Every structure is written in structure tokens, then in C-alpha cells.
Amino acid sequence: MDFTLNEEQTAIRQTCREFAEQEIKPVAAEIDATGTFPYPLIRQMGELGLLGLPFPEEYGGAGADFLSYCLAIEEISRGDASIGITMEAHTSLGATPFYLFGSQQQKEQYLTPLARGEQLWSFGLTEPEAGSDSGGTQTRAVLQDGHWLINGSKAFITNAGTAMTGGVTITAVTGCLSNGRNEISNLIVPVGTPGYSIGQPYKKMGWKASDTRPLAFTECLIPEENILGQPGDGFKQFLRILDAGRVAIAALSVGLAQACLDEALSYAQQRRQFGQPISKFQSIQFKLADMDMEIELARLMYYKAAWLQMQGKPYSREASMAKLFASETSKRAADQAVQIHGGYGFMDEYPVSRYWRNVKINEIGEGTSEVQRMVIAKSLGC
Amino acid sequence: MKMFVCIKQVPDPNTAISKLDPATKRLVRSGVSLVLDPGDESTISAAIKLRDKVGNSELVALSMGPASAQEATRRALAMGVDRAILITDPALAGSDAFSTAQVLAAALKKEGADLIFCSTESTDGYTGMVPGGIAEFLGIPQLTFAREITIEGQKAIIKRVIPKGYQTIESTLPAVITIASGSYEAIYPTMKGIMGAKKKTLTQMSLADLGIAATQVGEAGAHERVLSIGKAEARAAGQIIKDDGNAAQQIAEFLQRYQLL
Numbered sequence: 001m002d003f004t005l006n007e008e009q010t011a012i013r014q015t016c017r018e019f020a021e022q023e024i025k026p027v028a029a030e031i032d033a034t035g036t037f038p039y040p041l042i043r044q045m046g047e048l049g050l051l052g053l054p055f056p057e058e059y060g061g062a063g064a065d066f067l068s069y070c071l072a073i074e075e076i077s078r079g080d081a082s083i084g085i086t087m088e089a090h091t092s093l094g095a096t097p098f099y100l101f102g103s104q105q106q107k108e109q110y111l112t113p114l115a116r117g118e119q120l121w122s123f124g125l126t127e128p129e130a131g132s133d134s135g136g137t138q139t140r141a142v143l144q145d146g147h148w149l150i151n152g153s154k155a156f157i158t159n160a161g162t163a164m165t166g167g168v169t170i171t172a173v174t175g176c177l178s179n180g181r182n183e184i185s186n187l188i189v190p191v192g193t194p195g196y197s198i199g200q201p202y203k204k205m206g207w208k209a210s211d212t213r214p215l216a217f218t219e220c221l222i223p224e225e226n227i228l229g230q231p232g233d234g235f236k237q238f239l240r241i242l243d244a245g246r247v248a249i250a251a252l253s254v255g256l257a258q259a260c261l262d263e264a265l266s267y268a269q270q271r272r273q274f275g276q277p278i279s280k281f282q283s284i285q286f287k288l289a290d291m292d293m294e295i296e297l298a299r300l301m302y303y304k305a306a307w308l309q310m311q312g313k314p315y316s317r318e319a320s321m322a323k324l325f326a327s328e329t330s331k332r333a334a335d336q337a338v339q340i341h342g343g344y345g346f347m348d349e350y351p352v353s354r355y356w357r358n359v360k361i362n363e364i365g366e367g368t369s370e371v372q373r374m375v376i377a378k379s380l381g382c
Numbered sequence: 383m384k385m386f387v388c389i390k391q392v393p394d395p396n397t398a399i400s401k402l403d404p405a406t407k408r409l410v411r412s413g414v415s416l417v418l419d420p421g422d423e424s425t426i427s428a429a430i431k432l433r434d435k436v437g438n439s440e441l442v443a444l445s446m447g448p449a450s451a452q453e454a455t456r457r458a459l460a461m462g463v464d465r466a467i468l469i470t471d472p473a474l475a476g477s478d479a480f481s482t483a484q485v486l487a488a489a490l491k492k493e494g495a496d497l498i499f500c501s502t503e504s505t506d507g508y509t510g511m512v513p514g515g516i517a518e519f520l521g522i523p524q525l526t527f528a529r530e531i532t533i534e535g536q537k538a539i540i541k542r543v544i545p546k547g548y549q550t551i552e553s554t555l556p557a558v559i560t561i562a563s564g565s566y567e568a569i570y571p572t573m574k575g576i577m578g579a580k581k582k583t584l585t586q587m588s589l590a591d592l593g594i595a596a597t598q599v600g601e602a603g604a605h606e607r608v609l610s611i612g613k614a615e616a617r618a619a620g621q622i623i624k625d626d627g628n629a630a631q632q633i634a635e636f637l638q639r640y641q642l643l
């Protein structure tokens with residue numbers, strides 16, 4: 001068993017670490033406070049190839065492997081979670097469906113500008129009435145004269161409304177299966193399609209510089225060919241997208257947890273009480289040691305899940321474990337980081353207060369912790 | 383045009399606290415993380431910019447160092463340099479600036495360079511002697527502290543940073559150009575660049591390849607010797623300016639005194 005990262009993986013991680021340190025961290029507090037989507041940074045990331053890491057060069061990507069992409073997500077999220085989720089939702093949810101399920105023509109038309117970072121793309125699965133029950137889609141699409149006529153709505157869709165967004169891929173009910181269940185398909189809806197309206201961004205507790213919006217489809221018409229694969233492929237397609245997405249969210253959580261440890265450790269070494277740095281107190285040391293241990297464990301689990309993915313082996317169980325453990329690790333790490341900061345940790349000017357707000361969603365997005373436990377239990381045969 | 387950029391692997395100035403070995407009086411290089419000199423990253427960025435502007439040119443990174451310096455050359459390749467050469471030989475350990483310049487010059491001569499970029503000085507040793515040495519060994523002009531470079535035919539024209547502004551200087555080619563620190567922002571390697579770095583040629587050269595005897599370089603051939611090392615004197619307390627209404631004026635005067643304004 002070899003845990004050594006290869007040269008490219010190491011270089012990608014290192015470059016992302018430098019980028020996060022030098023370009024992201026200095027603006028993180030401000031974009032959070034003002035809720036500003038950081039266009040210059042996202043464009044710069046696009047130019048560096050960070051928005052197309054795991055896609056082949058022929059489609060404008062960097063041709064890196066899946067683990068490299070996850071390492072990049074970890075490091076970018078260590079700089080700022082809003083930017084981490086923007087990159088993750090664009091790559092895992094927006095671009096990957098085109099790469100995995102798109103026709104040659106769809107790959108050229110849609111994937112290429114996304115992988116080059118010229119455009120962002122979003123994926124609309126969640127609906128007001130279909131969250132954890134993601135197959136409970138109510139949005140409907142009917143085929144009429146060579147067009148899909150879409151009616152319905154989506155909730156909480158990341159990257160849907162930025163000025164760089166090209167469109168959204170949505171799940172919609174396109175028919176009825178013989179077993180009486182809904183036939184679900186993934187449909188491509190470009191921005192500007194009549195009948196497609198993008199709502200105002202939500203006001204959020206965290207990830208404030210990322211773009212999250214409700215979407216509405218009213219008599220929205222798209223050409224018949226704007227479908228990924230065949231009608232009815234949608235359900236198994238999004239399960240595959242979510243498996244990989246969960247590993248990336250695990251990496252995002254690890255990055256955030258690591259940022260908590262970075263801040264907590266440096267604060268503990270500087271802050272003096274009772275005549276010595278608080279890092280000399282055993283109760284503080286044990287908190288830091290636990291954070292370090294859990295982060296390393298979470299990291300190992302996402303490495304393993306990513307490795308399985310790259311080997312083409314089943315990895316749903318491991319993806320859920322990685323996402324579940326990493327997200328809960330990040331929450332504990334943020335909590336302890338604030339605790340170690342005392343009252344200062346409650347103040348906006350200390351990054352840990354932002355981290356504390358940012359970690360909560362890790363346990364919710366791309367499948368709640370309950371849903372991850374359900375996946376793991378299912379793999380046990382329950 | 384054939385362009386070269388001389389680069390060096392150094393202890394990471396952002397993480398490592400430089401340690402000196404009291405016995406050898408040299409910088410400790412083992413057990414610390416080593417990186418491409420951040421100053422060299424700016425120089426590489428300047429060279430890439432010029433290569434792309436001039437067009438039809440090749441940019442080669444040249445380094446002398448232990449085999450581990452490969453990592454630094456890979457970073458240069460990822461940033462966009464076309465190929466790299468690493469001169470590595472056990473006999474080179476302990477080389478002084480004189481030997482380093484001699485060895486680099488030998489490789490440059492062998493390769494045939496039109497333009498050679500160097501940083502003004504390395505972040506670890508700070509001697510600043512290598513670029514001048516290379517120019518001397520090759521018998522070509524050296525242009526120093528460049529903050530802007532243009533090539534016109536067979537001429538290099540630079541804006542050279544001086545305390546109160548800049549001079550415009552031109553020279554014939556081939557020439558050595560040192561980059562003024564802070565003049566060029568270091569670019570990041572692109573992800574494609576990183577993925578493609580391994581496909582680019584990285585050539586290793588030994589002393590034998592350059593026709594240099596082991597006794598001429600390294601510890602054996604060193605012309606310089608570090609006699610002693612000592613701690614820097616603690617700095618005196620700085621001057622605190624209280625704002626009584628004309629603090630800005632006082633700060634400006636202070637900066638002017640050091641020719642910083």
C-alpha cells in the first residue's frame with residue numbers, strides 16, 4: 001500500500017495551497033461580509049485550469065485525475081469555503097454530467113467552455129418538495145413538437161445565477177415507468193431560455209460569497225436534444241454524480257477543518273493566560289490533538305474513496321463515509337477552534353467565527369448526514 | 383532566439399527557519415522543505431513573458447544542484463519553460479559562487495544562449511555574484527536590475543532600476559540580464575502546465591559532460607571560505623511617530639531620508 005502522492009498531485013496541491021494563501025485568504029472576510037460573488041478570483045481560477053481539473057485536455061480540461069481534483073478542492077476550501085463550493089458545484093455537479101453522459105456534440109458545446117473556466121454551470125436536483133427524497137421530483141417535462149415543455153421549480157441551486165453562468169441541468173419527470181414510478185431525465189436549460197426564471201439569491205448563514213438561488217420553469221421550452229442520455233436515465237445519472245460529489249464535499253470539509261486547526265493552533269501559541277501560552281495547557285493541547293487526528297482520518301477516507309473511484313470500483317459506501325465523517329469533523333473542528341479563541345472567536349474579525357458558520361452546511365448539502373447513514377446502512381444489508 | 387533562465391532550489395523561505403551548520407558554516411539543506419527560489423519564480427515569469435513577446439523562441443531552465451533539485455526544475459516546466467537542464471554531480475557539493483558561475487557558463491556555452499536571465503541574488507545565499515560570473519566567463523555583457531526588457535533585432539534594451547528612477551540601457555546579444563526584485567509578479571503554474579511538465583525534456587548533465595575536472599569545483603576548487611558565522615545584532619527600537627496632526631509629513635520625511643519616496 002502506498003500513500004505517496006505522485007508528482008502531479010503534489011504540485012497541484014502545492015499550487016492550490018499557494019493560491020489559497022496568497023489570493024483567496026486576503027479577500028475571504030470581505031466577500032463573506034458583503035456577500036459578493038468574487039468574479040476576478042473565479043476567472044483567475046478558470047485561467048489556471050482550476051475549473052476543469054478532472055476533464056481531458058481535448059475538452060479544455062487539465063487532464064488531472066479525480067484525487068488531484070479533490071486535493072485542489074481541499075486546498076481552495078482551506079482558503080475559503082464559498083470559493084471551494086463554487087468550484088465543487090461547478091465541476092462535480094455542473095460539468096461532470098456533460099463529461100459522463102453527454103454526447104460528443106454536447107461535450108464540445110457545453111463541457112469545453114466550462115472546463116476552460118469561461119462559464120459556470122449548475123445542477124438542479126433539489127426542489128421545494130423534493131430534498132432528501134431526491135427522486136420525488138415534481139418538475140415535469142412533456143415532449144411536444146420536438147421540444148420539452150418544462151413546468152416546475154428548484155430550490156437552493158448553486159452557481160445558477162452568476163454573470164458567468166451558462167445554464168442549469170435539471171432533473172424532471174418525463175414519463176411514467178411500468179412499475180408506476182416516475183421516469184426521470186436530466187435536461188439542459190441554458191440561461192435566457194424563455195420561461196426559465198432565476199430567483200434572487202438566498203440570504204444565507206454561511207457560504208455567503210457563493211451563489212445559491214431558487215429557479216422557476218413556466219412553460220419553458222427547450223429543444224428535444226437538450227437531454228443527457230436517454231429519457232429515464234436521469235435517476236441513475238444523478239446517483240453517480242452524487243457519489244463523486246460527496247467525495248469532493250468530503251475534501252471541502254477537510255479543507256475547512258484544516259483551516260480551523262491552522263487558526264486554532266496559531267492562536268493557542270500566541271494567546272497567553274496564567275503566564276503562559278494557552279497551548280501549554282493540556283486541555284487545549286488535547287483539543288488540538290483531536291482535531292489533527294480527526295482531520296487526518298477524514299482525509300484518509302476521502303483519499304480512499306477517490307482511489308476507488310479512479311480504479312473504477314464501487315465506492316458509494318466509502319463516498320458516504322468520507323462525506324459524513326469529514327463534514328462532522330469540520331463541525332467539531334470549527335466548534336473547538338472558536339472555543340480555543342474564547343470571546344475573540346465570537347468576533348467577526350477572527351476567521352474562526354466565519355468557519356463556524358460555514359461548516360454547518362457540510363452536513364446538509366449533497367445529502368444530509370442522515371442520508372449518508374442511510375446509504376451506509378443499506379450497504380450493510382439493512 | 384535561445385533564452386535561458388538560471389534557477390536554484392532553496393530552503394522554503396516561507397516555512398523553514400534557515401539554519402547554519404556550525405561545523406561546515408553552511409546552510410542546512412537536509413530535513414527542510416526545498417522549493418524553487420521564489421525570486422526565480424519572478425525571473426521565470428519575466429522570461430516567459432519576453433519569450434512569448436519575441437516569438438519563435440525557446441526558453442530553457444538551467445540549474446545546478448543535487449538530484450532533488452529536479453523538483454524545482456519541474457516547477458519551472460509547469461510554469462511554462464520549454465525544457466530544463468540540471469547539472470548534478472557529487473563533486474559539485476560545496477561549490478562557491480565562482481565555481482557555480484563557471485559550471486553554469488560552461489553549460490550555456492555548450493548550449494549556445496542568446497539571452498540569459500538570472501535573479502539578482504538567491505533567497506538563501508544572497509551573494510549576488512553568480513550572474514556577473516556567468517557574464518565574465520562567457521565574455522558577454524551583463525545588464526542588471528532590469529524592470530522592463532525589450533528586444534530589438536540583435537539588441538537588448540532594459541530599464542534599469544536606480545535609486546531615483548531608472549536608466550535605459552542597451553547592449554548587444556548574447557547578454558546576461560538580472561531582474562530587479564519586485565518588478566515582475568510570479569505567475570502560478572497552470573493545471574495543464576503541471577500535468578504537462580513530465581512530458582517536457584529534463585536533461586541531466588555531469589561535470590564530465592561539461593569537460594570540467596572535479597578538482598576545479600566543489601569543496602576542492604572553492605576560492606571562498608566562510609571563516610565564521612555570527613548572530614545578527616539585535617535591532618534598535620524603531621521610531622514611533624505620534625499623530626499630532628502632521629504625522630503624514632513626518633512619515634514622508636522619514637521615507638525620503640532612505641530614498642524610498
Ligand SMILES: Cc1cc2nc3c(=O)[nH]c(=O)nc-3n(C[C@H](O)[C@H](O)[C@H](O)COP(=O)(O)OP(=O)(O)OC[C@H]3O[C@@H](n4cnc5c(N)ncnc54)[C@H](O)[C@@H]3O)c2cc1C
Nearest residue numbers: 123124125126131132156157158212364365366367368370
Ligand atoms: C447552500 C446550499 C447549496 C445547495 N446547492 C444545491 C445544488 O447546487 N443543487 C441541488 O440540487 N441542491 C442543492 N442544495 C440542496 C441540498 O442538497 C438539500 O438541502 C439537501 O439535500 C437536503 O434537502 P432539504 O433541504 O429539502 O431537507 P429535507 O430533505 O427536508 O430534510 C430535513 C431533515 O429531515 C431529514 N430526513 C429527510 N428524509 C429522511 C429520512 N428518510 N430518514 C431520516 N431523516 C430524513 C434530513 O436528514 C434533514 O435532517 C443546496 C443546499 C444549500 C443549503
